[in-house]
């Protein structure tokens with residue numbers, strides 16, 4: 001796992017644990033650990049040179065202005081970019097992490113992915129998990145009978161050998177699914193300790 005590693009002994013935060021705003025004006029609420037933020041309010045107004053984001057966090061009001069730059073598009077029009085308020089990089093998105101602290105308060109600055117050292121960790125785990133899950137489901141649909149908590153029945157007229165083969169393949173996949181779930185949970189735990 002190359003992208004999900006540790007750097008300077010500190011694990012990366014996943015992109016999915018951040019709110020994000022794209023320079024095109026699309027705001028996405030964090031998919032993970034956004035529980036504390038459910039009541040929060042976000043508003044963004046794009047001007048010619050900058051965007052102003054107003055929001056609430058932990059009962060306080062905040063505002064941040066971020067400079068915009070534009071590049072021409074090949075087929076006319078122009079594309080907007082942020083200048084990251086911290087490092088100045090030209091970026092398409094800025095992020096506000098839900099679980100990053102400065103002292104004992106949560107951070108209240110939108111910054112680029114590089115400044116917050118973000119990764120797409122969750123996506124990789126999730127992809128692996130779903131690959132196994134889909135494979136198992138396909139086997140169940142095509143080769144296995146009724147499935148309950150602790151019993152899988154053979155299909156009518158199916159050879160015992162055929163049944164056993166697919167039964168075992170499914171078992172192996174179920175084990176992988178469980179392992180990838182456990183690995184994910186274990187890795188999540190390392191973010192906040």
Ligand SMILES: [Zn+2]
Pocket residue numbers: 084085086087088089111112113114115
């Ligand atoms: Zn930056």
